[in-house]
Amino acid sequence: MSVTYPQYALSFPSEKEPAASLPTLELCRMPKLLLPLTDENGQPRTPLCELYDTVAPGQTLTDGARPLYAPVTGVFAAVQTIDDVEYMEIDALALAGEEPAPANVFTLSPDEIVAACKAAHVVDELDGADLADKLAAIAESDAALLVADAVDDQPFGSAGLATLRQFGAFCADGLMLAAKAAGIDDYHVLLRAETDTYKEIEATLPKGRLVRDRHDIYPHKVSKKGKPAATVGVQACLALYRACAFGEHHGFATVTVAGNAVSLPANVRLPFGTPLSEVFSLCGLVDEPDKYVLGDSFTGKAVDTDALPILPGVTCVLALKKEKSPAVHACIGCGRCAAVCHKHLLPYEIARRVENLQFTKLPSLSPADCDGCNACAVVCPANRPVADLVKQGIEESGRVLIGWGVHDYE
Amino acid sequence: MSNLRNAPFSQNEANVSTLSLDMLLALSPAVAFGCVLFGWRVLLVVGISIVSALFFELLGGWIARRPSDLRDGTAAVTGLIVSLLLPASVPLFVPVLACAFGIFLVKLPFGGSGHNLFNPAAAGLAFVTECFSHHVFAYPAREAVIPFTLRTPEVNVAASPAGLLKTGGSTAFSWYELLIGQVTGPIGTVAILVLVACAVYLFVRRGAAPLLTVSCLAACAVIAALFPRSADITWYESILFELCSGYLVFGAIFMLNDPVTSPRHPLAHVMYGVAVGVLTMLMRHFGQFEEGFCFALLLCNAVSGVFDRFAWQLLRPRRQRRKEREV
Ligand code: SF4
Ligand code: SF4
Numbered sequence: 001m002s003v004t005y006p007q008y009a010l011s012f013p014s015e016k017e018p019a020a021s022l023p024t025l026e027l028c029r030m031p032k033l034l035l036p037l038t039d040e041n042g043q044p045r046t047p048l049c050e051l052y053d054t055v056a057p058g059q060t061l062t063d064g065a066r067p068l069y070a071p072v073t074g075v076f077a078a079v080q081t082i083d084d085v086e087y088m089e090i091d092a093l094a095l096a097g098e099e100p101a102p103a104n105v106f107t108l109s110p111d112e113i114v115a116a117c118k119a120a121h122v123v124d125e126l127d128g129a130d131l132a133d134k135l136a137a138i139a140e141s142d143a144a145l146l147v148a149d150a151v152d153d154q155p156f157g158s159a160g161l162a163t164l165r166q167f168g169a170f171c172a173d174g175l176m177l178a179a180k181a182a183g184i185d186d187y188h189v190l191l192r193a194e195t196d197t198y199k200e201i202e203a204t205l206p207k208g209r210l211v212r213d214r215h216d217i218y219p220h221k222v223s224k225k226g227k228p229a230a231t232v233g234v235q236a237c238l239a240l241y242r243a244c245a246f247g248e249h250h251g252f253a254t255v256t257v258a259g260n261a262v263s264l265p266a267n268v269r270l271p272f273g274t275p276l277s278e279v280f281s282l283c284g285l286v287d288e289p290d291k292y293v294l295g296d297s298f299t300g301k302a303v304d305t306d307a308l309p310i311l312p313g314v315t316c317v318l319a320l321k322k323e324k325s326p327a328v329h330a331c332i333g334c335g336r337c338a339a340v341c342h343k344h345l346l347p348y349e350i351a352r353r354v355e356n357l358q359f360t361k362l363p364s365l366s367p368a369d370c371d372g373c374n375a376c377a378v379v380c381p382a383n384r385p386v387a388d389l390v391k392q393g394i395e396e397s398g399r400v401l402i403g404w405g406v407h408d409y410e
Numbered sequence: 411m412s413n414l415r416n417a418p419f420s421q422n423e424a425n426v427s428t429l430s431l432d433m434l435l436a437l438s439p440a441v442a443f444g445c446v447l448f449g450w451r452v453l454l455v456v457g458i459s460i461v462s463a464l465f466f467e468l469l470g471g472w473i474a475r476r477p478s479d480l481r482d483g484t485a486a487v488t489g490l491i492v493s494l495l496l497p498a499s500v501p502l503f504v505p506v507l508a509c510a511f512g513i514f515l516v517k518l519p520f521g522g523s524g525h526n527l528f529n530p531a532a533a534g535l536a537f538v539t540e541c542f543s544h545h546v547f548a549y550p551a552r553e554a555v556i557p558f559t560l561r562t563p564e565v566n567v568a569a570s571p572a573g574l575l576k577t578g579g580s581t582a583f584s585w586y587e588l589l590i591g592q593v594t595g596p597i598g599t600v601a602i603l604v605l606v607a608c609a610v611y612l613f614v615r616r617g618a619a620p621l622l623t624v625s626c627l628a629a630c631a632v633i634a635a636l637f638p639r640s641a642d643i644t645w646y647e648s649i650l651f652e653l654c655s656g657y658l659v660f661g662a663i664f665m666l667n668d669p670v671t672s673p674r675h676p677l678a679h680v681m682y683g684v685a686v687g688v689l690t691m692l693m694r695h696f697g698q699f700e701e702g703f704c705f706a707l708l709l710c711n712a713v714s715g716v717f718d719r720f721a722w723q724l725l726r727p728r729r730q731r732r733k734e735r736e737v
Contacts, residue, residue: 012420155420291414302414318419325415329426329482330524335674336424336616346722348674378418381425382524388416 001145001188001211001224009217010340010375012155015297019258019265020158021197024166026269027282033074033273034309037086039066040128047088049076058120058249061088069121071251071271082307090273102245105177113181113244120243122250125159125233128313131178131240138182138230145222145229146187148175148237153192153218154296156258157316161193161201162267163234163254168204174237175209177244182230189234190222218298219342219373235315255279255310256296259318261289276306280319290322298374329382337376337386343369347376351389359399367393424616426523429669430483432617436608437490437664440598443591448498449556451563452597456493459505463489466510470518484523488512491531491664494598495657496538497549501562504545508534528711529671532661532704539699547573547700549594570595571655575639576700588654599660602653609663618667621679626662627653629687639695656701658690665703671711677721678714685717686710 037045045062049055055070062068074090081087108116114132122131126149138146148171150160164171172189179187189205191198192213202210213220222229239250251271258265263284270279276292293300294308296316310317337347346365353361370390377387444452467485471478480486492508512534517526539546550556551568571583571593583593591601599605612618631649638648653659666672666686673682686706693702 010422012422015420293417293419295417297417297419299417300419301417302419304414320419326421326425327479327481329479330522332426332429332484332524332669333672333674334429334669335619338674346674346718349718374418378420379422379424381422381429383421383425385416387418 001147001186001222001229003190003213003215004221004223009215010219010379011215011217012378014216015155015258016152016158016256017265019156019256019267020161022266024162024254024267024269025282027271027274027278032077032275033071033090033271034080034082034087034275034307035061035068035090035273036309036311037062037079037088039064041065047076047079051076051078055090057251061090069249069251071249071273083305087309100246103247105173105241105244108177108180108244110181110183113177113240116243116247117181117240119247120239120249122236122239122243123312124236125253125313125315126231126236131232131236134232135178135182138184141230142227143182143184143230144186144227145224146175146179146182146184147222147229147231148172148178148187148189148234149222149231150234151190151192151213151220152256152315153220154298154316156265156318157256157296159254159256159267159315160234161191161197162256163238164189164191164201164205165197166254166269167238168201169206170241171234171237172205172209174239174241174244175232175234177240178232178237184230186224190231192216218375218378221342233315250312253310253312253315255314256316257283257318258316259289259293259320261285261287261319261321270310272311273309275309276303276317279310279317280306285319287321289319291320293318293320298378299372326383328384331384332382334381336379336381340375340379341370342373342375343371345369345390347386347390350393351384351386354389354393354396359396362393362397365393367391367397370394426482426484429617430487432612432615433487433664434483434490436612436617437487437494437598439604439608440494440601440660441490443601443604444494444498444597447591447600448550448597450558451556452498454558454560455496455498455500455502455505455597456490458502459493459496459509460486460489462506463492463509463513466513467518470514470522474518476522478522482523485513488517488531488534492534494660495531495535495596496546497595498597499548499550499554499556499563499565499567500545502560504538504542507541508538510534511537524670526670528708529665529668531668532665532707532711536704536708539701539704543699549573549596552592552594568594570700571651572694572700575651575655576694578640585650588650593654595655596657596660599657602659605659605663612663612667618663619672619676619679621676622666622672622683623662625680625683626666626687626690627659629684630658630691633688633691637691637695652691652694656694656703658701658703661703661707662687665707671714673714673718673721675718675721675725677725678717681721682710682714682717 045064053076059070060067077091078089080089117132124131150164152158152160175187188211190211198212242248254269256267257279263286291302293302294314331348350365350367367390374387380386463485467478493505512530516528516533517530520526548567549570551566554565557563589602593600613620634649634652635645689706690703
């Protein structure tokens with residue numbers, strides 16, 4: 001197994017401490033959870049339960065193409081609107097009581113694993129995709145290796161490490177199940193950590209399952225002897241294990257709470273739907289934050305309200321102080337963006353064509369290969385939004401502009 | 411949502427200002443060494459040149475009603491490079507005119523830093539070389555003491571190694587004199603070893619691409635070995651004299667590496683470097699002046715985008731070609 005990097009790779013100072021070395025906090029005061037009534041594609045969802053109904057974990061709450069499931073036991077309390085988006089609010093109740101004995105997961109057949117995964121609606125935290133679909137796609141592909149990715153290669157996040165530290169053995173079992181379901185017999189957990197932490201975690205995992213990524217470079221790609229490798233998140237592996245062993249619905253995530261406005265950065269285990277305000281009041285704010293970021297600092301999405309919930313696919317949230325935005329210059333043509341692009345694109349060239357409205361030149365530059373890693377925008381010394389322009393290039397690709405004097409300039 | 415900035419929220423610490431600062435830092439040993447070799451008038455030439463470059467940048471911005479940001483440092487780098495390519499006894503209007511031409515006519519009309527097609531320092535120098543070659547190539551003799559004066563000092567001039575090669579004679583300097591700068595020549599370009607140390611600094615800081623510099627110098631070395639300009643020198647002496655004369659090494663390190671006007675792709679770097687090297691040697695052999703680097707650089711500036719495109723087409727991942735065939 002080998003980990004590969006762009007030719008002239010992006011290495012960035014880590015901001016993971018102190019969250020990475022602290023034990024994971026449990027968000028046990030059960031808060032109000034917020035679940036969006038619009039799905040990722042903007043399609044509406046209608047609640048299926050009545051107001052004040054009690055819902056059980058995993059219960060289907062709405063209809064729609066991608067329905068909502070209750071992460072925990074709770075009472076459907078209200079529908080509230082935040083910034084034009086509607087949310088379903090439930091008063092969550094903590095699940096008390098003993099954990100039942102786990103079922104024997106080692107005798108499950110691939111079909112049973114996939115069925116359990118489907119029933120539990122496990123979502124991969126790496127890309128927000130449905131794990132059952134993803135495993136089916138991996139089984140179809142020619143991947144020779146399955147990797148549970150706990151690398152956390154962006155500056156702040158350490159949720160993968162925290163998950164492994166807390167539930168290492170379960171994650172390994174979950175990876176074994178995932179590999180079985182995808183029909184791959186080579187599988188490893190990939191971790192980036194200091195020697196001590198690495199040793200500590202290695203001791204809790206089955207022998208030889210943990211591989212250490214020794215470089216501090218973004219983004220990383222995994223392959224095996226030139227063949228592609230498939231990756232799944234460690235948290236998804238954990239959820240898969242719990243789905244198979246306890247029939248438990250995927251309702252919890254480990255999320256890194258950090259940023260320069262947070263007083264005690266930490267990893268927090270919380271149910272999906274927890275509003276940002278809850279995690280920030282748990283970790284404390286030193287300053288009035290200017291913005292919140294859902295995701296890590298390279299690829300996250302900035303929001304200006306802490307009323308939004310944490311949903312599957314998010315493993316890091318930040319609260320950032322107000323800072324002077326850096327001066328944006330013209331492209332100086334240093335070529336760094338092209339050098340860090342792991343898709344071998346020419347981001348500066350695509351950006352130039354987009355800015356000059358030469359959309360017909362775009363298809364030959366294949367902007368559609370961009371996966372939005374944002375490495376090009378991070379390295380750009382002129383602080384240009386290169387990645388955003390590439391994204392725009394995907395939409396504008398091949399468009400022909402015909403203007404006869406009048407344009408809608410509104 | 412609101413007008414929040416998009417990701418990323420972390421930025422590499424290198425930005426346009428630090429890149430220019432690196433360039434200025436890497437050039438400062440050349441200024442210091444120039445002072446040691448030629449006296450304090452060097453500071454005057456350098457100072458006037460930088461100040462006039464900054465002034466023309468501001469003036470251009472004011473005329474075009476476009477805010478000019480001197481903090482990006484590109485104007486200062488242009489001024490410094492121009493001054494280091496002139497003799498220490500040069501009349502002070504020469505660097506001023508060179509900066510005026512480079513910044514006012516070559517850089518700003520194309521849209522200022524980042525948009526210029528031609529390297530402003532090379533263009534400015536090419537301009538004064540054409541107009542005032544008797545000043546630009548009038549290098550003070552080594553024994554001459556250059557007074558610290560605003561007026562043009564009266565000093566004995568002597569031929570530089572490049573001039574000697576041009577007239578077909580072998581150079582009168584030994585190899586170590588050439589390397590440590592005990593020769594007549596421009597202010598900042600004679601101390602080859604100092605320049606090489608600066609280059610290493612720039613390479614480490616990723617402010618310059620080694621492929622550009624090395625490929626250019628290698629191309630020159632090959633041509634020098636094959637076609638010595640003087641009958642009574644061996645091939646390795648020819649390489650040494652050609653590389654260490656004029657401002658070839660200086661240019662290959664500091665002017666070739668101007669990121670705006672050079673290509674971006676590593677393979678294009680090699681092609682561009684070789685093209686500049688070959689053209690420089692052609693100009694030295696058949697041109698009018700003893701040094702042709704600026705002209706070679708300007709010619710290649712015009713087509714640097716072509717090198718880039720070509721290199722990318724050539725090395726385009728096979729994955730992509732396959733995809734195109736499927737469509
Ligand atoms: S965001 Fe796209 S263009 Fe930029 S480095 Fe990543 S893959 Fe390449
Ligand atoms: S990194 Fe920025 S300045 Fe450099 S070539 Fe790319 S877009 Fe231009």
